[in-house]
Every structure is written in C-alpha cells, then in structure tokens.
Amino acid sequence: MKRIGIIMSFVFVLGMMFSCTKTESQFIDEKTPNERYSEFITEVRAILQSSEYGWIGMLRTPRNDKGFSVFMDFKEDNRVVMYSDFNTTTSNTPKESSFGFRNTGIPSLIFDTYNYIHLLADPNSDINSGTSGSGLYADFEFSIRKVSADTIVLRGNLNNNDFLLVRLKQDEKDKLVNGxxxxxxxxxxxxxxxxxxxxxxxxxxxxxxxxxxxxxxxxxxxxxxxxxxxxxxxxxxxxxxxxxxxxxxxxxxxxxxxxxxxxxxxxxxxxxxxxxxxxxxxxASSPIIPLPPFLDSFGDGKRYYSAEFRPNTANAYFQPIWNAIQNESITKADRHIGYLRMSLLTDGQLYIRIYRYAAGAGTTGSASFSRLYYNPVNNSDGSVSYTYIATGSDGGASSSALRSTSLELEAFLRDNKFVWDWKNKTMTEGGLFVIDANGEKTGVALTGILGTS
Amino acid sequence: MKKYLIIGTLFFFVLLNGCRKAEDLTNQVDRLDFIGDQFALNGAIDEWLYEKFTQPYNIRVQYKWDRSEVDLSKTITPIDEEKVRPLAEYILKYYLEPYAAEAGEFFIKKYPAKQYLFVGSAEHNSNGTVTLGSADKGRKVVLYRLNEIDPNNWSAVERMLKTVHHEFAHILDQNRRITAEYGLLNKADYVEDLWPNLTDQQALDLGFITRYAGSEPSEDFAEMVAVLLLYGQEFFDSQVALANANGRAKIKQKEDMVVEYFSSQWGINFRSLQQRIADLKPEVPPTPLPDFLDTFGEGKSYTYLQFESAEYSDEFQAIWDDIKNETVVEVDRHIAYMRLYVLATGQLQVRVYRYPAGSGQTGSVTYSSLYFDVATDTDDIVTFTYATSGSSAALRTNSDNLVNFITGHKFVWSWKDSDLTHGGLYVVDNNGERTGVSLVGEPRS
CATH class of the missing domain: 2.40.128 (Lipocalin)
Structure with missing residues (x-):
C-alpha cells in the first residue's frame, strides 16, 4: 500500500513537471518567419527606392567570367527603369518593367518582366552570343545577401551570378541620361x-x-x-x-x-x-609574356601538324600569289581551289597541300589536293628559306601542271627569309613571317589556322 | 485509501489544468508566404486582363515570372510587358470569341484552361527543338517565345495562335476522346521524339499534316485541328495536294473524323467555326512596309532608281518613247535608261543615259539631267516643279512630256510590293488614292 502511495506521488510530480514544459515562444525575436520576412523586404524596398538617382548594378556571369553593368532606378508600385552596357542602344534608352520580392527560402529580388537584365539570360543565343538554350548563364532572380544604405549584395538563384548594387550619385545619373x-x-x-x-x-x-x-x-x-x-x-x-x-x-x-x-x-x-x-x-613593342617557341608545337608528331591558309585571311602582299595559284593550278575540270595547308616534315621539308573542291560548293563536299615539297635553306641569321623540290599528285589527276602554275609561290618561299612564329597570343594561328635585314618582321607573312591533319 | 484518492484527484487536476494557458496556437502554424509581392499589379494591363479574360471566361492570364510554373531545369526568360496586351487581344479575337460564338457561354467558361502563362523565351529541348506551348492537364496553357513575336507581323502571330488552338484541341481531346480509329490509321508511322528528322514531304506522304503530327496520335489530332482552324481550309488543301496518294487519303480521312468529332462530341459545327475564324483574318499581311524614303535618297541604302523600259507602267511607256525619240542630241547615240535621284537638298534629279548607237549599254556613256523642286504635304504627298536642266539644254526642250508628267501630278513614294525590290513614284488623285499610274524602278546603291 505504501508503495502505491510512493508510485502515485511520483506520477503526480511527473505530471507536474511535464504538463507545463512549453516554452513561451518558438520564434526568433518573437516574430514569425513571415513577419521577419515582411519586415526585411519592407526595409530592402525602402532602401532601393530611397536612392533618388538609382543604382549601378554589376553582374558577373561566372560560367564565362563576363561583366555587365545594369543601371536600375526602383520606383513605386514595383516598377524599375533600366539602362545597361549590353549594347549602345540599351546604354542610351531607358526601359521600364516590373520587379518583385519573393520568399524562396531566402528573401529574393526578382525581375519578373523582361528588361535589359534578361538579355543576358535569354536562351536565344542570337540575342547575347551565348549558348543556345542557356544564353550567358545569367540570373534575374537574386537572393538578398547583404544590405546597407549604399550597397546591396545579391546572388543569382539559378546560376550563382554575383550582382552588386551601388547607389548612384546625381552627377552619375546625369551622365547616364546624357548618353x-x-x-x-x-x-x-x-x-x-x-x-x-x-x-x-x-x-x-x-x-x-x-x-x-x-x-x-x-x-x-x-x-x-x-x-x-x-x-x-x-x-x-x-x-x-x-x-x-x-x-x-x-x-x-x-x-x-x-x-x-x-x-x-x-x-x-x-x-x-x-x-x-x-x-x-x-x-610594349613585343609581348610581355613570351610565347613558347612556335616550332615546339608545330611539325610532324607535334601538337599541330598543319597551318591552313584561307584566302580571306590573306594579307595584301600574299593576295597576288594566291590569285596566281587559284587561277592557274586547277587541273581538274569543275573544281576550284579552297585553301592550302603547310606542314613541316621531320626532315625539315616544307610540305604544302593545295585543296580543291567541287565548283560552287565552297569548301564542302569531297576534297582533292596536290602537293608541293620544298627543302629548307638555313640562313646565317637564323632565318630559313625554302627551295622547290617536287610536286606530288593527289592520286587522281596528274598535277605536273602545278609546278608551272605555282612559280610565284615558289619565288616567294625562295627569295624571302622567314621565321616561324605564332600569329596571335591565343596560339591558334601561326606560320611563316618574312623578316628584313635587321631580323625584324616586315608584316608580310603566310600564316594559317593550326590543325592536326 | 482515501489519501490515495486525494492524490489521484490532485493528479488529474494537474493534468487537466496544467496546460490551460490562454495561448493563440494559430500563430505557430503560420504558413510561409512563398508568394511575396511578386504579383504586384501593373494597373493598366492587369485591369484589362481581368476585364477581358477573368470576368467573362474564368481565365487568369499570368505574365509575371514565376519560376515554379515552368521547367526548373531550363533556361527561360519572362515576357516583355509590351507584348502582353497585343498578343492577348489576338487570343481573344481568334480563339475565345469564335468558340464562344459557336459553342456557347457554358462551353467557353468551362473548358478553356483556367490559367494562361505567357513566357518570353522558348523552352529549349535536348533534341534541339524548342517548345512553343504546352497544355497541362487541361488546367494550364503555357505559351513560349512570345518576346520574339512582333504583334504587327501576322505570320508570327498566326504561329502563336496555332499553338493556342493546338493546346485547346488537347484539352478537348482529354475531356472527350477522339475515336481510337484516328490513331490506328497511322499506327505504325508515329515516331515520337524522332519527328524533327521527318521532312515536310515525308510527313505529308505518311499522312501527317505537319512534321510534329508524326510524333503521336494526340499531337496529330491537335495539329489537324489547329491547322484547319487557323491556317484555314485553303492552306490545308494546298498541303494535302503535295502529299502522295497514301498521305492524301489518310489526311482526308482524319479531317472527316475531326469534323465528326466536333459535331458528335461537342455539338460544334466545325466548318462554321472554321469559317468564322477565316473571316477574321486580315486580307493582306498587316505588316507595314518601311517608309520608301527611309532607304532611298542621297546617303541612304539606295541612291537611285533605275528605269529600264521593261519596268515602266503602260501609262508611262508613251512618255518614255517620247524621251527616247526626241532627246538624243548627240549623233550616233541612243537612250538606254533613266535614273531618278533624291538629292540631299530634297530636289529630284532625272538623269537620261545615252550610249553609242548599236552598242546596248556598253561603251562610254553620257547623260543629261533635269532637276525638280519638291513640296511635301502632311500626308506625304509630293508635288514637283521644274527647276533647271543640267549641262544639256536640249533635253529640256525635248522632254516636255516628261516634265509635264512629273509636274502635272501628285505622287507618293512607295514600294511596289512587299519584297521591296521595286518602288518609286505613284500618282494619286485629289483624295490621295492611287490612280494606277506610276513611275516604278529598281532601287540601287
């Protein structure tokens, strides 16, 4: 009996303990998430609209590391007027659209009808030279990360674009409006x-x-x-x-x-x-960062096997030579010459292939080619010249005619001193550059797009 | 024992009263407001949409961006506000109103999707195609790529409206199925995702009115309805005529099934609906041609108009013959053609070109000029007064007919047709209407 009393007392105390363990409030600052969200949005809206002259927004698209400025002036009734450095029209013509706030887990600022900022995100690559279906991987919905009176830090919800808004001053706004x-x-x-x-x-x-x-x-x-x-x-x-x-x-x-x-x-x-x-x-007169030697990358068994010269990349000097080849060395009926490729063989020979395509077909369809071979002549100043050895055929028609019709090319290679070099810093083009008596490039060159075949 | 009873009672009392706190529990199940204010209204557009779509048809047109309404994995951009009302007006006129007139108020309030979502960009698919529209369980229709539609370009608008009719056909089909025989006609021919590989001709020969119709029976049906209603019977028949015998037979069979379906399942006279829409269509493409003088004149894309005899209107031929016969002041030369220039001063210059006799338009050329001052009224009607001739005084005396023609009429500058290859001066009457007489040449630079 006494034990029952002890148990009952215990249960009683337990009941006392547990029946009232509820805390007074489960909310941060005594506010519900909605209340805090609303307060925050109200504050952000007020700051955005408080800038009489608007904001300069700097949007970085990380997939391609491009930057775009989008100027925004936030108005009443969720209206926003934009300018952008996207092109010389958007930089000069204000465009109005709407914006809104939305709780996407983190309060977000969304530009919900089309304006200049959407040009970057547009999946139509004709608009922004981006990727078809994805544009420039840009955002127009942003999480609000940090807010101060003069700066608002935003982060794109879809593509992680950084978007920084900085308050604009009156003189800056005046400049913007004035083009x-x-x-x-x-x-x-x-x-x-x-x-x-x-x-x-x-x-x-x-x-x-x-x-x-x-x-x-x-x-x-x-x-x-x-x-x-x-x-x-x-x-x-x-x-x-x-x-x-x-x-x-x-x-x-x-x-x-x-x-x-x-x-x-x-x-x-x-x-x-x-x-x-x-x-x-x-x-500087030459690149600050020297490019690696061209011939480390070009030649038989190296990264690039050939440099493809196309007539639209001709410089003024080389054009007559090209014309001579093009007009004369067509040894097959109904074909025209599309381009030539230079290669360096392991023994140092220069090997040039001249490619022909069906007339009127540009450089599509099946190609045939004729070959020209040249021996290197190493000059005392380190430059090189090339002397003609032989023609080859493309296995079909005889190309013996090629020799006689490529005499201008032959003279060009024989009578000039060349160095092999890159044409551009991105190292996608290169070839033979003519040098003068001082070893300086003269501006005349036979170069092409580098390839592996 | 009594003691235990007291303790027990006390225990229940505690249990009963321990939680009788005056607490508002509703606050603790506060639902997160995920909407925010993103649908803040833009007075004019939203009021108009409410009045034209929501009130009469129970349709909500949503044009503001809501990521959750589209495919989250795709890059899609919102619509430009400027497009919303003009495009919505077309949907009213070419879709809702004709169906309402043919099928009645109850039908049009019940069956159209309750939500229309307007999207600016296309939705790009992995097979390289783009989605222009979708209908979701009969409740929601999404129209894509609306930013690329110029509301003044009928053929672009027509494509959008075709999508609208296509999606509505799905809704009808989802409510009351087209007969199963429809899909059986081409049972072995549907190619699902491979439809982009079909050529137009292959599709027609198989019995599909469009390539997309070849994807599956329900799309086939929606395409048939949309093409028949929107592109019209004439276009439909012209397509069918391109098909081989097999394709022709199948398409015509399906056409009959569609007409029968509308009648038996919905009590709608399909032919009447089709005619109602056909009657709405603009006679000529409403796309305005660019202003002729925007591209023609000194320093512009085209600097002169070339007149070869073959291009003169009949009315002008006599004048031309006069010039040709009379203005040759140099021996052994013939007049080959004439050019019109609009100078920076606004003056009109007429140049007549002469070549050695018998040599066509080769050899050395000489020319004489006439200059006219111009006056333009508010309706862009121009009149000319003769100013001077150039170096060759003889031209003036020999070109009375030409001068009289140019100074004796009112003209407008215009294009001959929409391909913008020819244009010039069109004579207008006192009401500003064209009389049919013109001086039309080829603009060249």
Whole structure:
C-alpha cells in the first residue's frame, strides 16, 4: 500500500513537471518567419527606392567570367527603369518593367518582366552570343545577401551570378541620361580593339613586375605576370560605368585589387587600385609574356601538324600569289581551289597541300589536293628559306601542271627569309613571317589556322 | 485509501489544468508566404486582363515570372510587358470569341484552361527543338517565345495562335476522346521524339499534316485541328495536294473524323467555326512596309532608281518613247535608261543615259539631267516643279512630256510590293488614292 502511495506521488510530480514544459515562444525575436520576412523586404524596398538617382548594378556571369553593368532606378508600385552596357542602344534608352520580392527560402529580388537584365539570360543565343538554350548563364532572380544604405549584395538563384548594387550619385545619373555610357562603350571598345601588348608596372616587395593585360571579349580583363619562369594568370570581369570601367574583385594580385580604369587623357588609360594608386597602361613593342617557341608545337608528331591558309585571311602582299595559284593550278575540270595547308616534315621539308573542291560548293563536299615539297635553306641569321623540290599528285589527276602554275609561290618561299612564329597570343594561328635585314618582321607573312591533319 | 484518492484527484487536476494557458496556437502554424509581392499589379494591363479574360471566361492570364510554373531545369526568360496586351487581344479575337460564338457561354467558361502563362523565351529541348506551348492537364496553357513575336507581323502571330488552338484541341481531346480509329490509321508511322528528322514531304506522304503530327496520335489530332482552324481550309488543301496518294487519303480521312468529332462530341459545327475564324483574318499581311524614303535618297541604302523600259507602267511607256525619240542630241547615240535621284537638298534629279548607237549599254556613256523642286504635304504627298536642266539644254526642250508628267501630278513614294525590290513614284488623285499610274524602278546603291 505504501508503495502505491510512493508510485502515485511520483506520477503526480511527473505530471507536474511535464504538463507545463512549453516554452513561451518558438520564434526568433518573437516574430514569425513571415513577419521577419515582411519586415526585411519592407526595409530592402525602402532602401532601393530611397536612392533618388538609382543604382549601378554589376553582374558577373561566372560560367564565362563576363561583366555587365545594369543601371536600375526602383520606383513605386514595383516598377524599375533600366539602362545597361549590353549594347549602345540599351546604354542610351531607358526601359521600364516590373520587379518583385519573393520568399524562396531566402528573401529574393526578382525581375519578373523582361528588361535589359534578361538579355543576358535569354536562351536565344542570337540575342547575347551565348549558348543556345542557356544564353550567358545569367540570373534575374537574386537572393538578398547583404544590405546597407549604399550597397546591396545579391546572388543569382539559378546560376550563382554575383550582382552588386551601388547607389548612384546625381552627377552619375546625369551622365547616364546624357548618353555618357554609350560614349564609354565606344571609347573603351575602340581602345581595346587596337590595344597590343598592354601592361602595367607594379612594385611588389621592392621588385618591379610587369603585368600583361588582355581585354577579353570587351567584357573582362585578363592579367599575366612572370614569377621567375612561371606564368601567373588571373582574370575578372569589367563593367562599363560612367567615364570609367569598374573592375571585378577577381582582378587582384598579391593583395592589390584593381577596382577601376579610366582615361586620364586621350588614349592614356590608367588602372586604379583599391588604395587609390594609379598605374598607367603602357604598350610594349613585343609581348610581355613570351610565347613558347612556335616550332615546339608545330611539325610532324607535334601538337599541330598543319597551318591552313584561307584566302580571306590573306594579307595584301600574299593576295597576288594566291590569285596566281587559284587561277592557274586547277587541273581538274569543275573544281576550284579552297585553301592550302603547310606542314613541316621531320626532315625539315616544307610540305604544302593545295585543296580543291567541287565548283560552287565552297569548301564542302569531297576534297582533292596536290602537293608541293620544298627543302629548307638555313640562313646565317637564323632565318630559313625554302627551295622547290617536287610536286606530288593527289592520286587522281596528274598535277605536273602545278609546278608551272605555282612559280610565284615558289619565288616567294625562295627569295624571302622567314621565321616561324605564332600569329596571335591565343596560339591558334601561326606560320611563316618574312623578316628584313635587321631580323625584324616586315608584316608580310603566310600564316594559317593550326590543325592536326 | 482515501489519501490515495486525494492524490489521484490532485493528479488529474494537474493534468487537466496544467496546460490551460490562454495561448493563440494559430500563430505557430503560420504558413510561409512563398508568394511575396511578386504579383504586384501593373494597373493598366492587369485591369484589362481581368476585364477581358477573368470576368467573362474564368481565365487568369499570368505574365509575371514565376519560376515554379515552368521547367526548373531550363533556361527561360519572362515576357516583355509590351507584348502582353497585343498578343492577348489576338487570343481573344481568334480563339475565345469564335468558340464562344459557336459553342456557347457554358462551353467557353468551362473548358478553356483556367490559367494562361505567357513566357518570353522558348523552352529549349535536348533534341534541339524548342517548345512553343504546352497544355497541362487541361488546367494550364503555357505559351513560349512570345518576346520574339512582333504583334504587327501576322505570320508570327498566326504561329502563336496555332499553338493556342493546338493546346485547346488537347484539352478537348482529354475531356472527350477522339475515336481510337484516328490513331490506328497511322499506327505504325508515329515516331515520337524522332519527328524533327521527318521532312515536310515525308510527313505529308505518311499522312501527317505537319512534321510534329508524326510524333503521336494526340499531337496529330491537335495539329489537324489547329491547322484547319487557323491556317484555314485553303492552306490545308494546298498541303494535302503535295502529299502522295497514301498521305492524301489518310489526311482526308482524319479531317472527316475531326469534323465528326466536333459535331458528335461537342455539338460544334466545325466548318462554321472554321469559317468564322477565316473571316477574321486580315486580307493582306498587316505588316507595314518601311517608309520608301527611309532607304532611298542621297546617303541612304539606295541612291537611285533605275528605269529600264521593261519596268515602266503602260501609262508611262508613251512618255518614255517620247524621251527616247526626241532627246538624243548627240549623233550616233541612243537612250538606254533613266535614273531618278533624291538629292540631299530634297530636289529630284532625272538623269537620261545615252550610249553609242548599236552598242546596248556598253561603251562610254553620257547623260543629261533635269532637276525638280519638291513640296511635301502632311500626308506625304509630293508635288514637283521644274527647276533647271543640267549641262544639256536640249533635253529640256525635248522632254516636255516628261516634265509635264512629273509636274502635272501628285505622287507618293512607295514600294511596289512587299519584297521591296521595286518602288518609286505613284500618282494619286485629289483624295490621295492611287490612280494606277506610276513611275516604278529598281532601287540601287
């Protein structure tokens, strides 16, 4: 009996303990998720709309490391007006659309009808030169990551694009409305198009280093620097802003982050780092980062077997030679000459194939070719010339006629001194460059797109 | 024992009362609001859509982006607001209103999909095709690639409307099936995902009105309905005529089944519906031609109009003959052709070209010019007054008929036809209507 009493008392105490263990609130700051979401969105909306002159947005598409600026002015009733550096129309013409907020697990800002920002994401590759079906892998739905009065950090929900909004000032807005962005695009892109061997000089730990600069597709900057014998590369997007380009934070070397570039004077570009230090962009006469020797990659058994010369890549000097070949060496009826390929055989012989296609068929359909062989003559200055040895046939028609009709080519190869070299820094084209008595390239060359057959 | 009773009672009392806290539990099952404010209304468009679609037809047209409504794995972009109303108007006019008129109010409120989703880009598929529309369980129709449709370009609009009719045919079929015999006609010929490999001719020869119809019976049916209703009987028949005997027979059989299906299953007179839609279609493509003078004139794409005798309208032939016979002031030369220029000053320059006699248009050429001042009224009607002749004074005296023609009429500059290969000056009457007389040549640069 006494035991029953003890048990009952125990149960009673237990009942007391458990019946009231509920906590007063399960919510952070005593607010439901919806309440916190609403408050947050209200705050973000207020900040976005508080900028009288709008925002400059810098969108980086990580799959291709391109940068685009999208200027946004957020209005009442979920309206937004955009400009963009996408092209010289979008940079000059305001376009209005809608935006909204949505809770996608994290509060998100969504541009829910089409505007300039969607041009980048459009799966129609005709619009943005991206991938068909995917565009530039760009976003228009963004998680709101960090918010301050002047800066809003966003991250794309689908493609992880970084999108940074920075408050615009009145003078910047005035420039935007007055077409300065369009002028910038033209100015910078013209400069990029003619820029060659650009670099800046940087002092790291008391040692001067040259950083070679390439402008990638007008949408990014790629740097290269020699560290001993090693080439170090880094690259990041660029954004056309107002009288300057802004550089993405990826453009950082040894703790120095390059944040923008501007023309201090006509054609004098300066890059500025995050400490405000300016570096003038200079042009060297030859590449800052030497390319590997061409003949390490070109020749029988090497990475590239042939260089394919097509007439539309002819320089003025070579055009008459090409015309001579094209007009005369067609030994089969109803065929025309499409292109020629140069190869270097293991014994140093130069081997040229001239490809013929069916008339009117461009370079499609079955090809036949005739062969020309040349012996190398190594000159004392290290250059090379080539002398004619023989023709071969393509197994069908005789190509003995080729010799007599390629005399201009023969003379060109025999009477000039050449060096083999790359044509471009991306090392996709190369061939024979004529040099003068001082060993300098004359600008005359027989080059082509490198291939393996 | 009594003691235990007291303890027991106390225990139940505690159990009963331990939780009688005045607590609002609803707050704790607060459902997350995933919608946010993304459907914030844009006054004009949304009000119009509500009035034209939601109220009369129970249809919600959703054009604002909602990722959850489309394939999450695809890159798709939203529609441009500017396209929404013009395209929605076409859907009303060419789809909802004709069906409402033929099938009645109850039908049109019940069967059309309750949600229309407008999407800007296409949906790209892994087989290289793009999806232009989809119908989801009869409840939702998605129309893609609307940003690429110029609402003034009828052939582009027509493709969209065909998709609308195609998707609605699916809904009808999902509610009341077309007879199974329909699918059996081509049982062995359907190729599912391989339909892009079919050529138009192969599809027709197999008995499919379009290539896509070759994918499966339900698509075949939807394509038949859409082509018949929207592209019309004339187009349909012209396609059928291209098919071989086998294809022709099968397509015509299926056409009969479609007509019978609408009648027996829905009480709809298919031919009447078809005619109703045909009557709505614009007679000529509504696409406006570009302004002629946008591309013609000094410094523009085309700098002169070339007049060869074969291109003159009959009315002008006599004038041309006059010029030809009379204005030759150099011995042993003949007049070959004439060119019209609009100079930067706005003046019209007429040049008559002469070549050595008997040598066609080869050898050295000489020419004489006439200049006219121009006046343009608000309706772009131009009139000319003679200004001067160039170096060759004789031309003026010998070209009265030409001068009278140019100064004696009102003209508009225009293209001859939509392929924009010929154009020139068209005589108009006092009401601004074209009289049929014209001076039309080939624009060249």
């Amino acid at each position: 300065v962005l369009t002028d910038d695009i033209n100015l910078f892109q013209n400069y990029f198009a003619s820029a060659e061997n650009n670099y800046i000089e940087l002092n790291i730990d008391g040692e001067s280093r040259k950083l070679a600069i390439d402008y990638v597709d007008n949408r990014g900057v790629a740097f290269q620097v020699m560290e001993g014998s090693k080439i170090v590369s880094f690259a990041g997007p660029l954004y056309y802003a107002l009288n300057e380009i802004k550089l993405g934070k990826e453009n950082t070397y040894k703790g120095v982050t390059f944040v923008r570039a501007y023309f201090k004077e006509v054609d004098k570009l300066f890059i500025v780092d995050d400490a405000g230090k300016e570096y003038e962009v200079l042009a």
